[in-house]
Amino acid sequence: xxxxxxxxxxxxxxxxxxxxxxxxxxxxxxxxxxxxxxxxxxxxxxxxxxxxxxxxxxxxxxxxxxxxxxxxxxxxxxxxxxxxxxxxxxxxxxxxxxxxxxxxxxxxxxxxxxxxxxxxxxxxxxxxxxxxxxxxxxxxxxxxxxxxxxxxxxxxxxxxxxxxxxxxxxxxxxxxxxxxxxxxxxxxxxxxxxxxxxxxxxxxxxxxxxxxxxxxxxxxxxxxxxxxxxxxxxxxxxxxxxxxxxx
Amino acid sequence: xxxxxxxxxxxxxxxxxxxxxxxxxxxxxxxxxxxxxxxxxxxxxxxxxxxxxxxxxxxxxxxxxxxxxxxxxxxxxxxxxxxxxxxxxxxxxxxxxxxxxxxxxxxxxxxxxxxxxxxxxxxxxxxxxxxxxxxxxxxxxxxxxxxxxxxxxxxxxxxxxxxxxxxxxxxxxxxxxxxxxxxxxxxxxxxxxxxxxxxxxxxxxxxxxxxxxxxxxxxxxxxxxxxxxxxxxxxxxxxxxxxxxxxxxxxxxxxxxxxxxxxxxxxxxxxxxxxxxxxxxxxxxxxxxxxxxxxxxxxxxxxxxxxxxxxxxxxxxxxxxxxxxxxxxxxxxxxxxxxxxxxxxxxxxxxxxxxxxxxxxxxxxxxxxxxxxxxxxxxxxxxxxxxxxxxxxxxxxxxxxxxxxxxxxxxxxxxxxxxxxxxxxxxxxxxxxxxxxxxxxxxxxxxxxxxxxxxxxx
Numbered sequence: 001x002x003x004x005x006x007x008x009x010x011x012x013x014x015x016x017x018x019x020x021x022x023x024x025x026x027x028x029x030x031x032x033x034x035x036x037x038x039x040x041x042x043x044x045x046x047x048x049x050x051x052x053x054x055x056x057x058x059x060x061x062x063x064x065x066x067x068x069x070x071x072x073x074x075x076x077x078x079x080x081x082x083x084x085x086x087x088x089x090x091x092x093x094x095x096x097x098x099x100x101x102x103x104x105x106x107x108x109x110x111x112x113x114x115x116x117x118x119x120x121x122x123x124x125x126x127x128x129x130x131x132x133x134x135x136x137x138x139x140x141x142x143x144x145x146x147x148x149x150x151x152x153x154x155x156x157x158x159x160x161x162x163x164x165x166x167x168x169x170x171x172x173x174x175x176x177x178x179x180x181x182x183x184x185x186x187x188x189x190x191x192x193x194x195x196x197x198x199x200x201x202x203x204x205x206x207x208x209x210x211x212x213x214x215x216x217x218x219x220x221x222x223x224x225x226x227x228x229x230x231x232x233x234x235x236x237x238x239x240x241x242x243x244x245x246x247x
Numbered sequence: 248x249x250x251x252x253x254x255x256x257x258x259x260x261x262x263x264x265x266x267x268x269x270x271x272x273x274x275x276x277x278x279x280x281x282x283x284x285x286x287x288x289x290x291x292x293x294x295x296x297x298x299x300x301x302x303x304x305x306x307x308x309x310x311x312x313x314x315x316x317x318x319x320x321x322x323x324x325x326x327x328x329x330x331x332x333x334x335x336x337x338x339x340x341x342x343x344x345x346x347x348x349x350x351x352x353x354x355x356x357x358x359x360x361x362x363x364x365x366x367x368x369x370x371x372x373x374x375x376x377x378x379x380x381x382x383x384x385x386x387x388x389x390x391x392x393x394x395x396x397x398x399x400x401x402x403x404x405x406x407x408x409x410x411x412x413x414x415x416x417x418x419x420x421x422x423x424x425x426x427x428x429x430x431x432x433x434x435x436x437x438x439x440x441x442x443x444x445x446x447x448x449x450x451x452x453x454x455x456x457x458x459x460x461x462x463x464x465x466x467x468x469x470x471x472x473x474x475x476x477x478x479x480x481x482x483x484x485x486x487x488x489x490x491x492x493x494x495x496x497x498x499x500x501x502x503x504x505x506x507x508x509x510x511x512x513x514x515x516x517x518x519x520x521x522x523x524x525x526x527x528x529x530x531x532x533x534x535x536x537x538x539x540x541x542x543x544x545x546x547x548x549x550x551x552x553x554x555x556x557x558x559x560x561x562x563x564x565x566x567x568x569x570x571x572x573x574x575x576x577x578x579x580x581x582x583x584x585x586x587x588x589x590x591x592x593x594x595x596x597x598x599x600x601x602x603x604x605x606x607x608x609x610x611x612x613x614x615x616x617x618x619x620x621x622x623x624x625x626x627x628x629x630x631x632x633x634x635x636x637x638x639x640x641x642x643x644x645x646x647x648x649x650x651x652x653x654x655x656x657x658x659x660x661x662x663x664x665x666x667x668x669x670x671x672x673x674x675x676x677x678x679x680x681x682x683x684x685x686x687x688x689x690x691x692x693x694x695x696x697x698x699x700x701x702x703x704x705x
Contacts, residue, residue, distance in 0.1 A: 009648065012694045013658040014687045019694030023702075035698050038651040046645045048602065050624025050633070054641050057649025086621075134603035147560065147608035149286040173275070177562045181601030186679040187637065188599060190258035191566045193683035194267075195601075198566075224684030 002032040004069035008076045009041040015216050018237040022075040022106060025243040028121070029114055036065040043089060044082035048182045052089040059090050067095040072103040075239050077136025077215050080105035085139065106239055107142055107214045111155040118162050121244040125165035129208030130156060133215035134177050146175050156214055156238055163241055171202035180221035196225035200233060210234040212241055248592050251574070253599040257567035270402055271565040278559045280508020281609065294501055299613035301494050302550035306540060312455040312488045313531065319458025323520040325527040333363035336532045340365060340480060343528050344374055347478050349444035355462065355469035356380035357449030358396050358553060359482050359532055362575045377439045379468035381432055388415040394569030396576065397506045397555035402568045446472035450483040451552065452498060456491045459519035463502060463512040470516050477525045481518065485536050486549040498552060501611040505554040539587050544622045548583045550612040557606035557616055563599055572596060579606035583619040586626070594632035597623035658693055
């Protein structure tokens with residue numbers, strides 16, 4: 001299987017280790033991974049602000065970079081969601097439709113498409129609080145949301161349970177939003193920061209040594225909050241854990 | 248008109264720590280109770296689908312059902328009035344009161360009369376208006392609008408209520424006992440019930456088939472307002488119609504479970520006809536609703552049954568308080584309703600959301616709230632309602648992200664980036680980020696440079 005790897009701008013710029021872990025993990029699973037060199041962003045920051053015209057350039061570039069791939073994988077739920085559900089600032093050509101159809105968030109790709117059975121190289125002997133980003137949880141539906149009464153399921157937990165030594169702790173409000181919200185984090189700074197504080201303190205009280213998430217943007221925000229509060233808690237992307245990082 | 252600055256207002260709300268913590272905890276508690284109630288009903292999701300379908304059907308045939316309701320209500324002996332907007336509504340109510348020589352009006356809670364700003368209209372014309380819902384009365388006495396559509400004074404601690412009552416109705420200063428305070432309010436309100444010439448209620452549901460309407464309360468105050476005076480005026484938004492009596496059960500099963508996490512309200516009162524010797528007037532109010540019904544993306548908001556579940560679950564609402572939205576309707580539902588009333592004034596509200604989608608999941612009538620918030624942002628950008636600084640910052644980011652060379656220069660902070668990115672564009676983002684959060688450290692190299700070194704050479 002051959003996939004196009006989309007590394008979102010903020011991961012490329014601030015968290016290269018998450019991109020590296022994603023690439024290595026996919027390669028370990030026998031997948032041929034191609035990283036188009038001229039990629040930047042999916043258009044989400046502009047589109048989420050309502051500025052469709054400003055999103056069009058990034059969206060067109062995204063499609064140009066990835067249209068040759070049947071499958072596109074990205075370690076970011078909100079970016080995958082943007083491409084699939086909201087990449088509509090440009091005319092919907094067959095190339096655009098193909099890219100939108102073929103884009104997967106990493107966890108759902110590993111869980112639903114590759115159907116990974118084991119990660120023999122992975123061990124993470126720590127107490128972990130899982131953070132599901134809201135878009136990943138409620139829109140890509142990678143796990144059961146607390147509002148909906150349905151049988152429990154969690155794709156990220158299914159994967160993490162295959163990691164040796166890992167222990168889970170549950171905060172009191174497991175799927176309360178952490179307050180990142182893209183441009184919300186700066187447009188609405190007071191509430192954003194307060195939500196972030198509440199989130200990391202909730203995990204801390206539950207005894208989490210690490211917060212693990214499939215979305216680095218939430219973690220970037222939570223890490224900034226935890227550091228300011230002086231909380232001793234680590235933040236790590238699920239790709240790193242599944243790729244064998246020991247924390 | 249200066250747009251409401253929700254972010255600024257929220258910063259003051261957050262500074263009042265004890266209030267903030269109580270507010271967040273109290274409303275989260277309602278959300279938890281809602282989950283418990285909803286999850287106890289195996290067919291809950293089916294009920295949501297049904298409720299949504301009934302509402303969408305009704306709204307698609309609204310004219311017919313309204314006429315059916317009017318005809319039935321008239322044949323029951325009620326008098327029916329039509330109000331195009333808030334000022335017509337207020338005038339109609341005032342005319343009815345004048346015709347009866349009514350000087351005092353006791354009323355139960357109605358978001359519609361808040362929306363129409365009815366109280367000041369009547370008061371300046373010599374009518375004394377008494378809110379009889381406890382929370383609403385607290386807000387009236389404190390000269391503040393309700394901060395929540397179901398629990399209007401939820402942002403106040405009991406000490407605040409004690410202060411308001413001591414100042415306004417002569418309760419004992421410093422006595423914060425809730426039972427004492429409720430009793431003080433009861434003693435103050437009872438004489439008004441007995442003496443008022445007119446009573447007013449809203450309606451939760453109006454049934455076309457029967458011409459009757461239903462009011463759900465927990466305090467029984469609507470029943471006193473409606474049944475003690477000889478004149479009952481009911482103000483009903485035209486979206487409150489449901490076709491048949493049998494549909495009512497679907498909504499009654501969901502309303503209080505969604506709102507307060509209780510199986511049903513203490514009182515579910517049906518009003519059909521005036522009692523002998525009294526008059527019943529029904530005012531059907533449009534006030535922008537039929538215009539909203541014509542909006543392709545936004546008409547779904549008319550399905551709302553005003554349960555407030557979206558507010559209780561909203562992490563932003565819980566941490567900013569209803570008053571920070573500067574509007575009759577706050578929280579997620581407010582964000583999608585308010586801009587239809589005044590796009591300029593409420594242009595910032597669609598940004599007071601993380602788009603987390605919890606509101607949509609709890610909505611008993613399945614309004615796609617977060618999708619509508621997203622769409623409203625597009626409307627704001629198209630209609631040029633974004634503040635200049637935000638607009639420019641987003642334009643520049645869009646430009647950088649559509650050009651690989653510029654993007655790479657920007658993230659490595661080379662001369663090219665500095666040349667193309669004015670300082671304000673960078674600090675506009677970094678300053679608010681860094682106020683209460685650490686800024687992520689820039690790594691030695693980007694993923695792309697690592698990739699070039701480690702993969703391209705193989």
